[in-house]
Amino acid sequence: MIQSGEIILEFILAEQAGNVLTLLKKYADHEMDLADAWIVRMTGVVGDCQAVTLDRSDFTVHRRNGREKIPITAPPR
Numbered sequence: 001m002i003q004s005g006e007i008i009l010e011f012i013l014a015e016q017a018g019n020v021l022t023l024l025k026k027y028a029d030h031e032m033d034l035a036d037a038w039i040v041r042m043t044g045v046v047g048d049c050q051a052v053t054l055d056r057s058d059f060t061v062h063r064r065n066g067r068e069k070i071p072i073t074a075p076p077r
Contacts, residue, residue, distance in 0.1 A: 040059075043071075044068070050070075052074075055074075
């Protein structure tokens, strides 16, 4: 999917490290891991996108850019 251009990786973690660390601290009580923080921050930076996940529960709690819900694509409950 990356080779065909369906997935575009424009997010460089090193450039967003401070913001990602802030998310990890903010959601420490929800056991946010680095991958979740990276996705939350990436959706905030990219904007018009969705997180594709199997774990609906994490992304109903986490917020991008402060209080914005993260649009997700997930299997039905």
